[in-house]
Amino acid sequence: MNSLLCCQDFSALKFDQLLDIVDMTNRFRLFGRNFFGHxxxxxxxxxxxxxxxxxxxxxxxxxxxxxxxxxxxCFTICPVSQQFTIFDLQDFSFLEESRKQKTDLVGSPKDAVAEQSGFVPIPANFVNPFATAELKSRRQSQRNSRSVDEVEEANMENGSLDKQEEIEATPNLCNTALTLLRFFGRYIRMTSLLPSIADYSVPALTQLFEYFFYS
Incomplete structure (x- = not known):
């Protein structure tokens, strides 16, 4: 697998495709460390x-x-729903998934065995982490994936109020701010999958924010 990574050109990949590669590599590494001590x-x-x-x-x-x-x-207004949060953006849906996974892993009895021997035996009810990777990726991309376009459409359909009342009653964000939030979500997700690139991703996040703020 190391040879495959070294020889590949990642420049043509989409960002989500790269995340899938990083996620699969993490699964491979975790599998080798837990069950073979490598x-x-x-x-x-x-x-x-x-x-x-x-x-x-x-x-x-x-x-x-x-x-x-x-x-x-620039600051073109984009109405959003009253209940809008960053988790309505697909780029942040991974945070809820990560929180659930951490909750499930707390107090795992395998940890003590792993600390003593450096690895654990493969259990009888072992679930192949590689076979379920694609399915989990699809579920994650579909969960909380309401796009801004869908939010806009929902607000347009709710035309019972006149235009002025709707503007006053509905929270507004600008398209540029929503785009910036999406970038933040992608960078944070990349960092969560590969924490060692924080030296690059954190300054990049700061640069994005400062460029937006001072413009």
Whole structure:
């Protein structure tokens, strides 16, 4: 697997495709560490190198996209529902999934065995983490995936109030701010999957915010 990562060109991948690769590599590494006591250090180094290279280019493109939003749309009003939260954006849905996974893993009896032996035996009820990866990825992308377009459509259909009353009663965000939130969600998700790139992703998040704020 390390050879595959080293030889691949990630530049043509979409961001979600890269996240799938990082997630699958993490599963592979966790499987090797838990059941075979292998740390897979070389695999992680290869993944970090490829991911950092991709992330630098991706961030440059997102900065350019943000610049275009600021120049062309700037603070164009986008009505949202009263109950709108960042979890209505698909890019943040992973946070709820991560929270549930951490809750399920608290107090696992396997931890003590793993600390003593360095690995644990494969149980009889073992579930293949690689076979379920694609299914989980699809469920996650579908969960809480209400786009801003859907929010706008829902508000347009609710036309019982006149336009002025609707503007006063409905919270408003600007398209550029929503785009910025999406970028934040993608960067945070990447960092949660591969914490070692925080040296690059955290300054990138700050740069995005400062560019938006001071513009």
């Amino acid at each position: 740390s897979s250090n070389e695999l992680i180094l290869s993944l970090e190198k490829q991911t950092v290279s991709y992330f630098k280019r991706y961030h440059s493109e997102r900065m350019e996209e943000l610049r275009m939003f600021l120049e062309n749309e």
